[in-house]
Amino acid sequence: MxxxxxxxxxxxxxxxxxxxxxxxxxxxxxxxxxxxxxxxxxxxxxxxxxxxxxxxxxxxxxxxxxxxxxxxxxxxxxxxxxxxxxxxxxxxxxxxxxxxxxxxxxxxxxxxxxxxxxxxxxxxxxxxxxxxxxxxxxxxxxxxxxxxxxxxxxxxxxxxxxxxxxxxxxxxxxxxxxxxxxxxxxxxxxxxxxxxxxxxxxxxxxxxxxxxxxxxxxxxxxxxxxxxxxxxxxxxxGAVNWNVLQSQYYEDSDYQEIQNRIITPDLNKGAYPLGKQFVKDYPDSLKVVESLSQESKGLEHSEKDSFAKEVNMNLSADAMPISADAVPVVNSYGSRLKSIPQTLKYAASKSKLSVPKMAADATKKLKLNGKKGFSPESMAFLQGVMDECTxxxxxxxxxxxxxxxxxxxxxxxxxxxxxxxxxxxxxxxxxxxxxxxxxxxxxxxxxxxxxxxxxxxxxxxxxxxxx
Structure with a gap:
């Protein structure tokens, strides 16, 4: 950059x-x-x-x-x-x-x-x-x-x-x-x-x-x-007023209702609703991510390569390929992978918080930047509603x-x-x-x-x- x-x-x-x-x-x-x-x-x-x-x-x-x-x-x-x-x-x-x-x-x-x-x-x-x-x-x-x-x-x-x-x-x-x-x-x-x-x-x-x-x-x-x-x-x-966005999001339940209606029909499967569920279950869901991250450190790279190849064999030729680096997250949702539709690549692109790893990254940004109000919830809502319109x-x-x-x-x-x-x-x-x-x-x-x-x-x- x-x-x-x-x-x-x-x-x-x-x-x-x-x-x-x-x-x-x-x-x-x-x-x-x-x-x-x-x-x-x-x-x-x-x-x-x-x-x-x-x-x-x-x-x-x-x-x-x-x-x-x-x-x-x-x-x-x-x-x-x-x-x-x-x-x-x-x-x-x-x-x-x-x-x-x-x-x-x-x-x-x-x-x-x-x-x-x-x-x-x-x-x-x-x-x-x-x-x-x-x-x-x-x-x-x-x-x-x-x-x-x-x-x-x-x-x-x-x-x-x-x-x-x-x-x-x-x-x-x-x-x-x-x-x-x-x-x-x-x-x-x-x-x-x-x-x-x-x-x-x-x-x-x-x-x-x-x-x-x-x-x-x-x-x-x-x-x-x-x-x-x-x-x-x-x-x-860094120029977004995250404090105001977060306070409004929590103070008015109408915004949660809006978040529920921004998922378009072609995205009702795949990664996007997983991210939505992650936000709903936060902060407990973050503990799962941190646990997965620790577990992934014990995996040998050859094992990850093998798993990634197996996963990709179950995907259609034009679906988004899964890399070895994604295995820790994929493994926790492995039961869903065989039925991932082609629209996953659009679902994933429509929200960088659509998989738990990205939400964890947002939390990491919050800690590193020290920005009050910069949270996965407010970011996920802003991202979701912006993606819906743009x-x-x-x-x-x-x-x-x-x-x-x-x-x-x-x-x-x-x-x-x-x-x-x-x-x-x-x-x-x-x-x-x-x-x-x-x-x-x-x-x-x-x-x-x-x-x-x-x-x-x-x-x-x-x-x-x-x-």
Whole structure:
């Protein structure tokens, strides 16, 4: 992991979820609506093809044409009153060439979604939109995230979302807002179309692209298959107000009820419910883990190898293989292994606390970091509810994964990928490009790499669908 990522994070004072989880009734509304939005067939009718978009400003400069506009976010219709008034109006800026290339006959446009802390238009316009015009003639729409820029609630400081639920509202809002803008682009004659983002913006781009019912270029950079890893295992976990989350979790039984309903049907078997049971039985279950850990020290490595091979013979060819290092945990649940379904690899990826070892790791972090409130219970709840809303396995597969180019940082300490299903596994046909740097240094020094991925994805789309 990048030491620079850790040092950079330590210099920032941004804190997340200062007011806690959010009202239980609001979280329930979001979880119910997520099930509708995550299915492309049920989501596609939520935003009309002629959804009204208002252009407030249209100016031609010497190097580009810039339009600014706004529209009411479609989520307001389906989740009225769930967010502050400032959040309800979406604001965007469109940056396009003064003259489109007539020889090509196309007007390619890429939606640019914001990373953490990118509140307005200037950064993306300077680093992405204008260079894309100069290098490849691709226009951009720069959309302000809910809770950012002109949409930031008055009591919110900078990028510090006050509630966990705000993050979910941001995601659902952006999905529907992107649909509205994509429909508008088609009406205005723009295309091919794509969506790109970096870090938080990359994950939001992935969510939005799953619900577009046509082939679309998707270029998520410095993000992965779930958003939960950033707040529970990445360096951002140190910026989470664990004290408040834990106190709310224990004081209101409605949160336990929420935890019981976040398990989706395909995950009712395998590792995820084991983790849920572990949390329920804590701290007695932790004693079992510690006992297993001591027992494992007495095993010879050859014996572990033999057991692992035997276990793997009972799994299907495409199921998650069991390594020798996992034997101590596997052995205690050996009776379940022969019937582990293929979805185990998704279940395991959807919660790093889905096996007892990971919960023990969380407890170890608590002791090492000395963070009050940093407990397996609060972490498991946050991870579970975040995975329910952000894990891409819960959403439709994009129409043509061949148009997906992912850019990931090898040493990313913000988005740790260990134990998570990769995007090319989740979306067969997608391409992953790795940069041998950390999260922050990738953003600073590799904008050209991100733009190249955008250009390549658009070229693929043109070759496949516009030639």
């Amino acid at each position: 990048s030491q620079f990522d850790k040092i950079y994070r330590s210099l920032l004072f941004t804190k997340f979820f200062a007011k806690g989880l959010g009202k239980p009734e609001d979280i329930k509304r979001v979880l119910d609506f997520r099930k509708i939005v995550s299915n492309r067939e049920t989501c596609k009718d939520l935003v009309e093809r002629d959804y009204p978009i208002h252009i407030d400003k249209d100016v031609a400069y010497k190097d580009c044409r810039i339009m600014e506009g706004h529209f009411t976010s479609p989520f307001v219709k389906y989740l009225p009153g769930i967010a502050p008034k400032e959040v309800e109006t979406a604001h965007f800026q469109m940056v396009v060439p003064l003259h489109w290339k007539k020889s090509v006959g196309l007007k390619p446009v890429c939606l640019q979604l914001a990373g953490t802390g990118d509140h307005y238009y200037g950064l993306r316009r300077t680093l992405m939109a204008k260079p894309l015009i100069n290098e490849s003639g691709i226009g951009s729409i720069i959309l302000q995230n809910p809770y950012y820029g002109q949409r930031k609630p008055s009591e919110q400081m900078r990028s510090s979302l006050l509630y966990v639920n705000d993050l979910f509202i941001m995601g659902l809002g952006l999905i529907l807002e992107c649909l509205a803008l994509l429909h508008w682009c088609e009406r205005e004659g723009y295309g091919p179309l794509g969506i790109h983002g970096i870090s938080l913006g990359g994950h939001m781009a992935s969510l939005a692209a799953t619900n577009w019912n046509k082939p679309i270029s998707l270029i998520p950079c410095l993000s992965w298959s779930t958003g939960s890893c950033a707040f529970t295992h990445g360096v951002l976990s 894990h891409l396995a819960n959403y439709s597969v994009p129409v043509d994964p061949r148009l997906i180019i992912v850019v990931a940082a090898e040493k990313d300490a913000y988005i740790p990928r260990d134990g998570l299903v990769s995007l090319d596994q989740l979306w067969p046909g997608a391409e992953i490009r790795y940069i041998n740097t950390g999260h922050v240094t990738s953003i600073i020094f590799n904008q050209s790499v991100f733009r190249k991925a955008i250009q390549d994805s658009f070229q693929r789309q043109i070759k496949l669908y516009y030639s």
